[in-house]
Amino acid sequence: MRDEVTEETGETRPIPNFDDVRIAHERIRPWVHRTPVHTSTTFDSWIGASLFFKCENFQKAGAFKARGSANAVFSLDAETAARGVATHSSGNHALSLSRAAGCRGIPCTVVMPHTAPKSKMDAVRGYGGEIVTCEPSLADRERTLNDIVDRSGAHFVHPYNDSRVVAGQATCSRELIEDVGSLDAIIAPIGGGGMISGSCLTTRSIAGTTRVYAAEPDQADDACRSFHTGRIIPDDAPDTIADGLRVSLRPLTWHFVSNYVSDVLLASEAEIIEAMKLVWQRMKIVIEPSSAVAVAAALKNRTLFSGQRVGVITTGGNVDLAKLPWMDTA
Amino acid sequence: MRDEVTEETGETRPIPNFDDVRIAHERIRPWVHRTPVHTSTTFDSWIGASLFFKCENFQKAGAFKARGSANAVFSLDAETAARGVATHSSGNHALSLSRAAGCRGIPCTVVMPHTAPKSKMDAVRGYGGEIVTCEPSLADRERTLNDIVDRSGAHFVHPYNDSRVVAGQATCSRELIEDVGSLDAIIAPIGGGGMISGSCLTTRSIAGTTRVYAAEPDQADDACRSFHTGRIIPDDAPDTIADGLRVSLRPLTWHFVSNYVSDVLLASEAEIIEAMKLVWQRMKIVIEPSSAVAVAAALKNRTLFSGQRVGVITTGGNVDLAKLPWMDTA
Numbered sequence: 001m002r003d004e005v006t007e008e009t010g011e012t013r014p015i016p017n018f019d020d021v022r023i024a025h026e027r028i029r030p031w032v033h034r035t036p037v038h039t040s041t042t043f044d045s046w047i048g049a050s051l052f053f054k055c056e057n058f059q060k061a062g063a064f065k066a067r068g069s070a071n072a073v074f075s076l077d078a079e080t081a082a083r084g085v086a087t088h089s090s091g092n093h094a095l096s097l098s099r100a101a102g103c104r105g106i107p108c109t110v111v112m113p114h115t116a117p118k119s120k121m122d123a124v125r126g127y128g129g130e131i132v133t134c135e136p137s138l139a140d141r142e143r144t145l146n147d148i149v150d151r152s153g154a155h156f157v158h159p160y161n162d163s164r165v166v167a168g169q170a171t172c173s174r175e176l177i178e179d180v181g182s183l184d185a186i187i188a189p190i191g192g193g194g195m196i197s198g199s200c201l202t203t204r205s206i207a208g209t210t211r212v213y214a215a216e217p218d219q220a221d222d223a224c225r226s227f228h229t230g231r232i233i234p235d236d237a238p239d240t241i242a243d244g245l246r247v248s249l250r251p252l253t254w255h256f257v258s259n260y261v262s263d264v265l266l267a268s269e270a271e272i273i274e275a276m277k278l279v280w281q282r283m284k285i286v287i288e289p290s291s292a293v294a295v296a297a298a299l300k301n302r303t304l305f306s307g308q309r310v311g312v313i314t315t316g317g318n319v320d321l322a323k324l325p326w327m328d329t330a
Numbered sequence: 331m332r333d334e335v336t337e338e339t340g341e342t343r344p345i346p347n348f349d350d351v352r353i354a355h356e357r358i359r360p361w362v363h364r365t366p367v368h369t370s371t372t373f374d375s376w377i378g379a380s381l382f383f384k385c386e387n388f389q390k391a392g393a394f395k396a397r398g399s400a401n402a403v404f405s406l407d408a409e410t411a412a413r414g415v416a417t418h419s420s421g422n423h424a425l426s427l428s429r430a431a432g433c434r435g436i437p438c439t440v441v442m443p444h445t446a447p448k449s450k451m452d453a454v455r456g457y458g459g460e461i462v463t464c465e466p467s468l469a470d471r472e473r474t475l476n477d478i479v480d481r482s483g484a485h486f487v488h489p490y491n492d493s494r495v496v497a498g499q500a501t502c503s504r505e506l507i508e509d510v511g512s513l514d515a516i517i518a519p520i521g522g523g524g525m526i527s528g529s530c531l532t533t534r535s536i537a538g539t540t541r542v543y544a545a546e547p548d549q550a551d552d553a554c555r556s557f558h559t560g561r562i563i564p565d566d567a568p569d570t571i572a573d574g575l576r577v578s579l580r581p582l583t584w585h586f587v588s589n590y591v592s593d594v595l596l597a598s599e600a601e602i603i604e605a606m607k608l609v610w611q612r613m614k615i616v617i618e619p620s621s622a623v624a625v626a627a628a629l630k631n632r633t634l635f636s637g638q639r640v641g642v643i644t645t646g647g648n649v650d651l652a653k654l655p656w657m658d659t660a
């Protein structure tokens with residue numbers, strides 16, 4: 001029988017295994033990039049390690065989320081798919097789900113707070129998604145989404161608390177290990193825990209000695225506190241520039257975080273901004289603040305990674321170029 | 331006998347051929363990146379063509395100039411090399427020559443106007459180069475450089491009016507064609523003409539049907555005027571954001587431009603800035619304004635490239651992140 005986790009509501013959710021990852025990888029191959037791995041002698045010399053940056057900022061729709069969304073959308077049976085998909089998100093999941101639905105030719109409805117950046121709304125519409133605005137509260141988001149699901153029969157795809165999504169995200173670290181060989185550690189940012197769960201799933205299946213580190217903003221340290229307490233501690237109104245990391249763990253991702261993560265490493269807002277700027281300056285790639293959290297964690301934990309081969313997941317590159325964080329601090 | 335061009339001074343300079351390019355490529359291989367080629371379905375759909383972006387922004391020292399500099403530095407005999415190299419430049423050539431000299435373990439002196447950006451000066455020193463400042467005029471640059479050469483016996487490496495440098499730059503389009511196959515056209519920015527000369531040298535040797543287009547700012551259109559007049563017209567105090575393109579053609583590069591370039595395409599400052607921003611936003615790579623000129627030329631000449639396979643050389647990625655051009659216009 002398949003392992004599963006149980007939600008607060010009593011609902012169960014299967015824990016994906018590596019067969020699910022293999023199937024996901026085949027399924028999404030036509031719809032996502034096999035992103036390149038970049039290296040930097042400058043960063044290597046600063047940290048005293050060999051870093052391998054898995055560039056999901058070059059992924060379709062600008063973030064790794066394209067993987068999980070494509071896996072969810074393309075695993076639906078025809079009848080379910082025909083009714084469309086829906087989600088609530090003001091970030092990269094909104095873009096990637098709209099894009100995946102567009103690829104399959106089915107409707108996608110995204111509930112976004114009316115305060116969401118216009119650029120993100122434009123991008124969702126550009127991929128063919130329909131936006132329904134709501135008040136900027138989780139309660140109103142969920143109520144609005146439930147109304148849509150009830151009315152249209154659309155299939156809800158959660159950004160991370162979904163076995164298909166986690167299996168999709170796991171393809172990222174699988175490619176990384178296939179392309180660069182064995183790694184001592186992988187560092188990825190943690191918000192809801194989808195990418196970290198996928199990384200744990202891959203490493204324990206095909207790279208048992210590779211440690212997985214989650215990187216989190218000081219100012220949104222719920223995963224760190226959960227990790228050290230031994231139970232999910234929800235967000236307490238986190239305020240961080242790493243806008244992709246403001247959400248909380250859920251039972252499915254907590255399963256992976258609590259069982260397989262080596263540690264949760266924190267970075268301050270200043271460290272995140274500095275790391276982001278250094279990557280842009282030295283590596284000439286555009287990464288978003290959430291990605292920079294993983295780089296910041298590598299930079300401030302040199303002794304932990306000294307002499308090692310370390311994968312760093314640069315998870316996305318969707319930023320508002322007119323509002324760069326160092327413009328105020330430069 | 332080898333073909334050559336004659337300078338105003340009566341000095342002659344050999345015209346490099348494709349054997350020189352092959353030798354250069356072997357020589358510089360340990361010292362430069364074979365940069366990746368990126369594609370973008372978004373740009374392809376905008377232009378109605380298949381674009382192949384040769385990412386020299388990922389090159390060592392952040393620009394294609396690393397190729398020519400490495401070829402020049404590593405082709406010196408031991409005795410000449412021991413006396414070091416020197417140049418005048420406030421831009422990417424200063425960085426790349428310092429780096430190449432550092433790789434070979436020989437001194438490098440760079441004459442820079444005291445008005446040059448501190449970030450560029452820091453980078454030169456970071457690569458081990460020594461900076462001698464001068465007044466921001468060509469006359470004072472050249473006088474200061476001549477003093478250094480007279481005193482130290484250092485070997486002058488011109489940023490582009492140098493056969494070894496042109497042969498080195500030619501390796502860029504060679505890699506591009508090797509990696510993506512036949513191209514209908516290559517677009518590259520033109521300042522002094524080193525990259526364009528190298529592109530012409532490669533295409534006429536291994537890709538005879540590939541047209542080469544030079545892209546130039548409206549506000550520094552000396553190459554365009556030269557091209558249409560049939561003789562070198564020097565810069566008339568050009569003022570453009572594309573700071574790498576403010577210099578003039580010289581006899582060696584004029585040879586290639588006048589004989590092998592299909593056309594010189596112009597772009598306004600606003601078009602350059604818009605193209606740069608679009609590349610950052612959609613392709614998630616950091617390119618400098620000079621590179622964006624080539625992208626702007628592609629965007630505004632859709633009919634010229636419609637349905638074609640087009641290489642675009644994104645020549646460099648060295649920008650001051652604290653002074654981005656769209657910050658004023660956003």
